[in-house]
Amino acid sequence: MARPRMFDEERALDAAMRTFWEKGYESTSTQDLCEATGLGRSSIYNTFKSKHDLFERALARYIDTMTSGQLATLEDPERSGADRIRALLATIVDNETEYRSGGRSLGCLTVNTTVELAGRDARAAGMLERDTSRRLAALRAAIEQGRRDGSITSTRDAGALARFVNATIGGMRVSSQGGADRATLEAIAEVAMDALTP
Numbered sequence: 001m002a003r004p005r006m007f008d009e010e011r012a013l014d015a016a017m018r019t020f021w022e023k024g025y026e027s028t029s030t031q032d033l034c035e036a037t038g039l040g041r042s043s044i045y046n047t048f049k050s051k052h053d054l055f056e057r058a059l060a061r062y063i064d065t066m067t068s069g070q071l072a073t074l075e076d077p078e079r080s081g082a083d084r085i086r087a088l089l090a091t092i093v094d095n096e097t098e099y100r101s102g103g104r105s106l107g108c109l110t111v112n113t114t115v116e117l118a119g120r121d122a123r124a125a126g127m128l129e130r131d132t133s134r135r136l137a138a139l140r141a142a143i144e145q146g147r148r149d150g151s152i153t154s155t156r157d158a159g160a161l162a163r164f165v166n167a168t169i170g171g172m173r174v175s176s177q178g179g180a181d182r183a184t185l186e187a188i189a190e191v192a193m194d195a196l197t198p
Contacts, residue, residue, distance in 0.1 A: 017058035081146020
């Protein structure tokens with residue numbers, strides 16, 4: 001009979017996610033993961049098989065949590081299309097000023113992973129591509145809703161506008177990691193909204 005696990009796997013996964021988020025994949029050592037989770041090496045490898053497997057599970061958890069929240073905002077039927085995007089950008093500003101380590105923004109684990117691994121890790125790249133597709137579809141739907149309700153007046157292609165907003169969000173996250181403060185991020189968000197309602 002197998003021994004029951006004597007730890008909370010979900011809590012360990014959250015701790016590992018935070019560690020990868022702070023340090024990146026390559027810079028996170030097995031010892032870092034042991035310290036963060038409170039588990040020994042054997043427990044980590046018995047449960048998660050490898051550092052890469054643990055990373056993939058942590059990335060999937062991050063994507064599920066963050067993207068679900070973003071999609072809920074973008075699909076809110078109580079808001080106009082423009083207000084959905086405005087609310088999403090406000091959430092990004094809040095997150096960038098909340099999730100910090102040593103005074104530095106942690107940015108976004110998906111953006112960080114795209115920069116660090118997407119060009120050489122096919123499995124991580126696939127996860128990121130699927131996530132981006134979901135977010136782009138939701139942004140495009142919000143933009144199309146904004147056109148219908150009159151809150152978005154740009155005549156540019158809705159798909160191109162969705163990619164622009166998505167790139168703006170990525171840029172806000174990187175800018176925050178580089179030291180941009182709340183006022184700077186809010187100004188970027190305002191310019192993005194101006195592009196949707198010229």
